[in-house]
Each structure stands twice: as structure tokens, then as C-alpha cells.
Amino acid sequence: MKTIQKAFVLFLFTSLSAIAQQKITLEEIWGGAFRTQGMTELAALKNTNQYTVLNFDKESKTMQIDLYDFATLNKVYALVDSKDFKLLTGIDSYTFSKDEKKILIANNSDQIFRHSFVANYFIYDITAQTLVKLADYKVQEPNFSPDGTKISYAFENNMYLYDIATKKHTRITKDGKKNAVINGVTDWVYEEEFAFVKAYDWNLNSDKIAFIRFDETDVPEFSMNVYGQELYPVTERFKYPKAGEKNSLVSLHIYDVKTGETKKVNLDQYSDFYIARMKWTNEGNTLSAQVLNRHQDNLDLLFVDGNSGATKVVLNEKEKAYVDVTDNLTFLKDNSFIWTSEKDGFNHIYHYSKEGKLKSQITKGLWEVTNYYGFDEKAGTIYYQSVENGSINRDVYSIKLNGSGKTRLTSSTGTNVATFSPNFQYFINSYSSAKNAPKYTLNESKTGKTIKTIVSNEVLETKLASYNLPSKEFFELTTEKGNKLNAWMIKPKDFDANKKYPVFMYQYSGPGSQQVNNDWNASDDYWFMMLAQQGYIVACVDGRGTGFKGADFKKCTQKELGKLEVEDQIDAAKVFGTYAYVDKSRIGIFGWSYGGFMASNCIFQGADVFKTAIAVAPVTSWRYYDSVYTERYMQTPQENASGYDNNSPITHVSKLKGNFLLIHGTADDNVHVQNTMKMIEALVQANKQFDWAIYPDKNHGIYGGKTRLQLYTKMTNFIKEKL
Numbered sequence: 001m002k003t004i005q006k007a008f009v010l011f012l013f014t015s016l017s018a019i020a021q022q023k024i025t026l027e028e029i030w031g032g033a034f035r036t037q038g039m040t041e042l043a044a045l046k047n048t049n050q051y052t053v054l055n056f057d058k059e060s061k062t063m064q065i066d067l068y069d070f071a072t073l074n075k076v077y078a079l080v081d082s083k084d085f086k087l088l089t090g091i092d093s094y095t096f097s098k099d100e101k102k103i104l105i106a107n108n109s110d111q112i113f114r115h116s117f118v119a120n121y122f123i124y125d126i127t128a129q130t131l132v133k134l135a136d137y138k139v140q141e142p143n144f145s146p147d148g149t150k151i152s153y154a155f156e157n158n159m160y161l162y163d164i165a166t167k168k169h170t171r172i173t174k175d176g177k178k179n180a181v182i183n184g185v186t187d188w189v190y191e192e193e194f195a196f197v198k199a200y201d202w203n204l205n206s207d208k209i210a211f212i213r214f215d216e217t218d219v220p221e222f223s224m225n226v227y228g229q230e231l232y233p234v235t236e237r238f239k240y241p242k243a244g245e246k247n248s249l250v251s252l253h254i255y256d257v258k259t260g261e262t263k264k265v266n267l268d269q270y271s272d273f274y275i276a277r278m279k280w281t282n283e284g285n286t287l288s289a290q291v292l293n294r295h296q297d298n299l300d301l302l303f304v305d306g307n308s309g310a311t312k313v314v315l316n317e318k319e320k321a322y323v324d325v326t327d328n329l330t331f332l333k334d335n336s337f338i339w340t341s342e343k344d345g346f347n348h349i350y351h352y353s354k355e356g357k358l359k360s361q362i363t364k365g366l367w368e369v370t371n372y373y374g375f376d377e378k379a380g381t382i383y384y385q386s387v388e389n390g391s392i393n394r395d396v397y398s399i400k401l402n403g404s405g406k407t408r409l410t411s412s413t414g415t416n417v418a419t420f421s422p423n424f425q426y427f428i429n430s431y432s433s434a435k436n437a438p439k440y441t442l443n444e445s446k447t448g449k450t451i452k453t454i455v456s457n458e459v460l461e462t463k464l465a466s467y468n469l470p471s472k473e474f475f476e477l478t479t480e481k482g483n484k485l486n487a488w489m490i491k492p493k494d495f496d497a498n499k500k501y502p503v504f505m506y507q508y509s510g511p512g513s514q515q516v517n518n519d520w521n522a523s524d525d526y527w528f529m530m531l532a533q534q535g536y537i538v539a540c541v542d543g544r545g546t547g548f549k550g551a552d553f554k555k556c557t558q559k560e561l562g563k564l565e566v567e568d569q570i571d572a573a574k575v576f577g578t579y580a581y582v583d584k585s586r587i588g589i590f591g592w593s594y595g596g597f598m599a600s601n602c603i604f605q606g607a608d609v610f611k612t613a614i615a616v617a618p619v620t621s622w623r624y625y626d627s628v629y630t631e632r633y634m635q636t637p638q639e640n641a642s643g644y645d646n647n648s649p650i651t652h653v654s655k656l657k658g659n660f661l662l663i664h665g666t667a668d669d670n671v672h673v674q675n676t677m678k679m680i681e682a683l684v685q686a687n688k689q690f691d692w693a694i695y696p697d698k699n700h701g702i703y704g705g706k707t708r709l710q711l712y713t714k715m716t717n718f719i720k721e722k723l
Contacts, residue, residue: 022467024530026716029523030709034464036438036457036520039428041093044070046422047100052079054091063091065103070421070428073442073454080105080124085131092119097144101126102164104134104142104151113188113669114700116140116197123151123164134162135169140185141198147206150257152184159184159200159211161257172209172255172262179221179239182214187248189241190214192670193628194276194325205284207257208306212275215249226667227696238669241627243644244636250275252289254306265309267291274628276325280306281354282335288314290325296632299323301339301356314356317341321555322632324512328372338362338382340369342551349384351401362403368548370394371417375401376424376445383420383427383445389413391548392474392486392518396429398445409448412436415519420445428454432520434472434488437461468493470532472525474518477541479571486516486549487572490528490538495581501537502586502723503576504528509565510594511633512547512554515540527712531719539576543568559640561622561633562601562647569598570606577609588612588723590715593671593700594619600649600662600679607657612723614715616663617700620675621648653682659722660690661715665698691718 028034041054049070056063062083067076080103082088092109096102102125109119118138124131134142134151139160142153151162157176162169173183184200191197200211222240225233241247252265252275267273270291276299277290285306292299301315317323319342328349330338335354340347347369349362362382363369371385373396380401389395389408394415399406410416414433421427424445432438437457441450470493477487492501506528508515521529528538544564545557557564569589577584589610591599596618603613622630622644623637637644645651660683664676673694683690693714695702702711 023533024467024469024526026527026530026709026712029526029530030712034460034521034526036460037455038430038438039440039455041065042419042428043094043096044419044421044428045096045100046098049421049423049425050076051419051421051428052094054094065091065094065105070426070442073452079103079126085122087131087133088122095143097148098146099148102144102148104144105131108138110138113191115191115195116185121153132167141200143198143200143202145202145206145257146204149206152200152202152209154183154185154200157182157185159209159255161209170260173211173213179237180215180217182216182248184211186212187214187216187219188238188669189247189626189628190274193626193632194274196277199278201279201287203280203284203287203306204282208280208285209255209257210278210280210287210304210306211253211255212278213251213253215251217249218246219248220245222669222672224667224669224672236667240669240672243623243625243627243630243634244638245627247272247274247294247627252278252304254287254304254309263309265289265304265311267311277327277329279329281337282331282333283354286335288329288331290329292323292325294631295635296322296628299325301329314354315339315352317343319551319555321551321558326372330372330375332375333377338372338375340372345552346550349382349399360401360403362399362401363406364403366550367391368550370548373418373420373427374424379424381405381424383409383418383424385416385418387548390518392514392516394519396427396448407446407448409443409445411448413518415517418443426451433518434474434520436520437464438520469529470495474516477572477575479568479575481567481571483544483568483571485541485543485568485572486546487539487541488516489540490532492532492535492537497581499581500583501535501581502588503537503539503573503582504531504719504723505569505573505576505587505589506538506540506595507543507569507589507591507598508593508595509543509546509569509591509598511545511557511561513594514542514547516542523708527716531716534720536719536723537582539572541569541572543572557633559634559643560647561643562597565598566601566605566647569602570609573602573606573609586611586723588614588719590614590616591618592616596663596671597649600660601647601652603658603660604649604652604655607655610658612659612661612719614661614663614718616711617665617668617671617702618649618662618675618679619671620650620679621645623648624672624675624678650679650682653679653688654686656683656686656688656690659718660688661718661722662690662692663695663702663711663715664693665695665700665702667697668700670700 044051064078065080090107092106105122106119109117121134140154159172216239219239223237255262272294274292276292287304289302299317300313328340339350351359367388373383396409396418417430418427440455442452472488596615599613599615664673
């Protein structure tokens with residue numbers, strides 16, 4: 001018996017050792033081995049207590065828009081199945097008409113920039129089960145009129161109207177021209193920095209369309225070579241306003257569907273301004289527009305009369321630094337409205353009358369509202385997401401319109417994201433944490449009680465158990481200067497406090513960003529765990545300027561991007577260097593985009609602290625980046641030359657002592673490869689040795705085919721050789 005027990009113990013020990021030794025590979029990370037299950041294109045309907053999900057059938061290789069019941073989670077039926085229509089080779093995305101009797105389906109999409117694309121669109125009539133192609137050409141941003149009789153869309157920089165009954169196309173604008181005039185969709189910088197593409201909106205009566213016109217004529221043009229497969233490269237040209245350069249001249253127009261006339265809204269009281277948001281209110285003839293000055297520290301919410309075009313300022317927001325633009329503006333039945341603002345130092349929800357008079361501040365506290373979900377008119381209840389349970393976490397709450405009766409609806413610490421049923425009786429909660437893979441549950445909205453699990457990732461969690469992965473430890477790091485910063489650390493699973501480990505730091509650090517957040521693994525997290533398996537400690541610190549800890553913490557970097565953030569990363573590295581188990585001579589840092597800007601500055605300005613740095617697609621001077629983003633935090637180079645130049649990595653290349661790897665894609669329309677080329681030249685002229693890699697025809701994400709695998713193999717090898 002004892003012999004059998006010994007054999008069993010030996011077997012168990014051997015098995016556990018095998019488990020402990022199972023290693024993550026880059027091929028697994030970038031081959032999708034750790035992909036989670038979710039609910040693709042989850043959309044709550046507005047007229048029935050149901051929701052839809054886009055599903056893919058692997059056997060038939062077809063796609064379905066499936067309808068489910070909120071109360072039971074049972075599938076009602078497939079609204080659309082691509083196998084039933086030869087024309088429908090796939091479903092990329094879909095939107096419903098207001099009465100939810102018709103669906104606009106996109107397929108064969110071609111990406112333009114980060115958010116924009118053109119696609120073939122089809123109109124599906126749910127009752128008649130008929131599919132009609134919208135146009136013989138690919139269009140942008142089609143949208144049903146509220147009465148469901150027409151569809152508006154953009155094509156080749158012009159606005160069009162399609163009558164569903166007659167199948168007639170009417171051209172609304174005629175002056176659209178590439179790199180000159182755009183109607184109804186945004187230019188590059190609006191799309192990237194104000195995060196919207198559809199620059200038009202229908203009023204509730206379906207008789208007017210408001211749209212923004214962009215005159216790009218005087219905006220400087222950027223060009224980049226696309227190498228492709230041909231003998232000669234093709235030059236791609238597009239309008240890109242860099243900091244301090246001319247922006248598009250924007251104007252607001254209202255098209256009358258009945259008369260075919262277009263009127264321009266008089267905004268002559270403004271100069272050099274942005275129309276950051278625009279939408280019709282619940283009064284069919286009143287349009288709202290958010291006009292922002294170029295410094296972005298003054299925002300006017302305008303109400304525009306749809307007939308006369310007369311405007312009045314309903315609400316004004318002023319900030320010493322900048323005003324954040326959101327999509328939270330919501331009009332209630334009486335045309336009073338919900339608004340979010342940082343005016344008391346933290347982002348909170350406010351209720352204003354339709355005249356713009358403050359009725360109440362609904363949420364209050366030293367924490368931030370991070371998402372506004374909606375208002376249940378019947379119950380007088382607002383639903384929102386916030387960081388009240390810690391700035392690295394997200395929870396769902398309800399509160400009465402008068403600010404009473406606040407209830408936390410989610411109980412698990414981590415990241416909770418809600419999708420509410422149309423009558424607000426239920427919500428689907430997506431929950432994850434650094435320890436728990438995403439789980440989708442049906443919850444009751446009054447108390448938050450979980451009714452049923454819809455999707456879990458137990459299979460993935462079981463699979464990952466065999467890797468015996470290290471965990472993310474969250475903590476607050478205090479620098480020598482007394483700055484308290486959120487941080488996490490991943491240590492090797494066989495960590496020994498008596499040993500000395502190299503530290504590899506990761507950060508992004510951009511204004512309002514967050515990398516120290518309690519949610520499930522992204523691809524980089526698996527990479528960091530792989531590095532931990534190979535004997536590295538990986539750490540991340542959110543320095544000053546990052547988000548969700550109040551406006552003062554976020555906006556303290558104003559006019560000096562790269563000063564306090566770099567100071568905090570260097571100071572954090574010094575703190576790590578005091579840990580008994582850290583080899584302070586082997587500290588590295590990595591970042592992408594803004595993080596690449598930071599990693600570059602850290603290896604130069606912190607030359608005695610950092611041994612190694614990797615900078616991917618970095619901004620190397622804010623003079624080379626776009627106007628909207630850069631000037632929001634820096635004003636213009638003409639006004640703030642020292643802020644731009646003193647904190648540019650290019651200024652500090654002569655200080656380089658350690659190992660530096662610089663990476664960029666040549667087709668990066670966002671952070672142009674010009675940034676890297678300028679710094680390469682500065683490094684060469686400073687006679688500094690460094691490593692670099694250029695990826696032909698790859699954009700800011702540097703992906704496609706084996707690209708990510710090759711890139712991360714290169715970075716891994718560099719770390720192993722140089723740190």
C-alpha cells in the first residue's frame with residue numbers, strides 16, 4: 001500500500017512539474033489559441049424586449065443575425081441567414097430601421113482609415129423576407145430615415161437620398177471632391193480624434209437632414225508610398241492637418257427633403273472652430289450642435305432652428321486645459337437633457353432643462369462616471385458605469401433622476417459592461433477581471449441579480465490552467481517625489497525573493513488613458529506572461545496624465561506632453577530598482593504610439609536608469625502629429641514652441657547609452673513614418689548605435705499575415721539579447 005502511495009505521489013509530482021513547465025509560445029498568441037468567446041454585434045432592440053447577435057456557422061460557413069428573447073435568453077429565430085441569399089456572401093455589420101422591420105446589411109467592406117469604410121449594402125425586409133441591394137457601388141454610412149421610407153448615404157464625398165419604394169437615388173450635394181470638399185462624412189482628423197464618421201443626422205419628422213461640410217482645400221496634403229506588388233510604388237495622398245497648420249473649414253447645413261433645398265446655418269460668430277457633435281433633439285425642428293474653439297477649452301451647445309437657421313447658446317463649458325467631448329448628450333421626452341461634465345473635478349452626470357438651466361447634478365463624488373447607458377422614463381432611473389469601486393475597476397449603477405437611490409448593480413470586482421433591454425427590465429453584463437475570463441450574464445435591472453449565464457469561457461480557463469500562468473498583482477506605487485500611481489506587476493511563477501530579476505516595463509501614458517485596469521488578458525498580456533515564464537518581471541505604471549482619477553491628475557500635463565509622464569516612468573523604475581529582488585542594472589521599457597514616444601524619451605532622458613527600450617510607431621515630435629489631438633493638450637507650436645521641443649525625443653538623442661529598438665510601418669496614416677525617419681537621422685548624426693525595423697505597407701497597427709508574429713519574435717529576441 002505504501003509503495004502504491006509513493007508511486008502515486010511521484011506520478012503527481014511529475015505531472016505537476018509538467019504542468020508548471022508548459023510554456024506560452026508566440027505562435028499560440030498570434031494564432032488565436034487564447035481567443036475568448038463573446039457575443040458578436042450584440043444589439044438590444046428598442047421596440048421589443050429582445051436582442052440580436054451575429055453568429056457564424058462553421059460547417060456551412062454562413063452567417064446569421066439571430067433574434068433572442070431577453071427574459072428567457074431563448075433564440076426566437078434567425079432574422080437573416082446568408083445561405084438564403086446568393087447576393088449575401090457574408091455579413092460585416094447591420095443596423096435596424098426605427099420600427100425594426102427592415103435591416104441594412106453591410107458586406108464586402110473596404111477599410112479606409114481607423115473607423116471609416118465603404119461597403120456593399122443590402123436592405124432586408126423582415127416581414128417580406130426580401131433582400132434588395134442599395135446601390136451598384138460601395139457607399140459610406142447609410143442610415144434609414146425615422147419613418148423607414150428612405151435611406152441617406154455618402155458616396156465619393158457627396159450626400160445621397162434613396163427612396164425605398166421607388167428605388168430612386170437623389171443627389172443632395174454636388175460639390176464633393178477628393179482632397180477638397182466632403183459632405184456628410186468626416187475628414188481624417190475628425191474621424192481619428194473626434195471618433196465619428198457619419199457627419200449627418202435625420203430629424204424625427206423625417207423631413208430634414210442636417211450635415212457637416214468639410215472644405216479641405218487649404219489643408220496641407222500628406223503623401224506616402226504604397227509599395228504593393230507592382231513595379232512602381234503608388235503615392236497615396238490625403239489631407240492631414242499637423243499641429244499649427246490649417247484645418248478644414250467646417251459648415252453646418254440643413255437639407256429639406258420635401259423642397260430639395262439646402263440652407264447653411266449661420267455660424268459667423270465663430271472662427272477657426274470645430275463642430276465636435278451634431279444631433280437633432282426630440283423637438284423635430286430643433287437641432288443641437290457642439291461648437292468647440294481651436295484650443296478646445298470652450299464648448300458651446302447650440303440649439304438651431306431647423307427652418308430659420310437661427311442659433312442660441314443653451315450651455316457653455318469652459319476649462320483651463322480642455323473640454324472632453326462625449327456621446328452622452330441625451331434628450332428626454334420634454335427635451336430636457338442629460339449631460340456629463342468634469343466641472344467639479346470629476347466626470348459626473350447633470351440634468352438640464354431644455355432652456356439650458358441646471359436642474360440637478362445627479363452623481364457626485366471623488367470618482368468618475370465612465371459610461372452613460374440610458375434613462376428609464378417610466379421608472380425615472382438613470383443607468384451608468386463608474387469607477388466608484390476603485391479607479392482600475394468598472395461597475396454598473398442605477399440612480400434616480402433627482403440623485404437619490406443609487407444602487408450598485410454588479411457585485412464582481414473587475415470590469416463590468418452592460419447592454420440594457422429596451423424597457424430596462426434586464427441587462428446583459430459582460431464581466432472580466434485579470435483573473436476571470438469574460439462572462440456574459442443576464443441580470444435583473446432593479447437589483448442587479450444574476451438570472452442566468454449566457455456565455456462563459458470555462459474552456460479557455462481550463463486550457464490556461466495547464467500553463468500555470470503567473471498573475472497580475474495590482475498595487476499603488478509611490479515615487480520618491482510622493483506621487484501615488486496605479487501599477488501592476490507580473491512575476492515569474494517560480495519567483496524567488498532571494499534572486500535578482502530584470503524588469504521589463506510597459507506603458508502607454510497618453511492623456512486620459514489607462515493600462516493599469518482590472519480586466520481580462522489582451523494579446524500583450526500573454527506576451528508579458530511568456531516573458532515572465534522566461535525569467536523577467538513585467539511591470540506597468542500609469543503616471544500622471546492618465547485617466548479616471550479626476551481632472552487635476554489627468555490634465556496636469558497640459559502644454560508639456562512628455563515631461564511629467566517621463567519623470568514618473570523614470571521615478572517608478574528607480575523605485576523598482578530598490579526592490580531586493582530586482583537587478584537595477586537590467587530595467588527595460590516598451591511602448592507603442594504614445595507609448596513609443598515615452599519609451600524613446602525614457603531611454604534617452606533616463607539613460608542611467610534604463611538599459612533597453614523598444615519604441616513602436618512613436619511620435620518623435622508633436623510638431624509632426626495632427627492638429628486636433630496635439631493642440632488639445634499643447635496648443636499650437638507657434639504658441640508653445642518650448643513645450644513641443646523640450647520634450648521631443650529628438651532633442652535628447654545624444655544622451656542614449658543603452659540598447660534601443662525603433663519600429664514603424666511605412667503606411668501609417670496616423671503617426672507617420674516621418675517621425676521615425678527624423679529620429680533616425682538625429683541618432684545617426686549623434687553617432688549613436690541602435691536597431692530599427694521598417695514594415696512596408698503596414699499601418700499604425702503593424703499587422704497582416706505573419707507580421708505580428710515576426711514583429712513580436714524580433715522584440716522578444718531583442719529583450720533576451722539586450723536586457
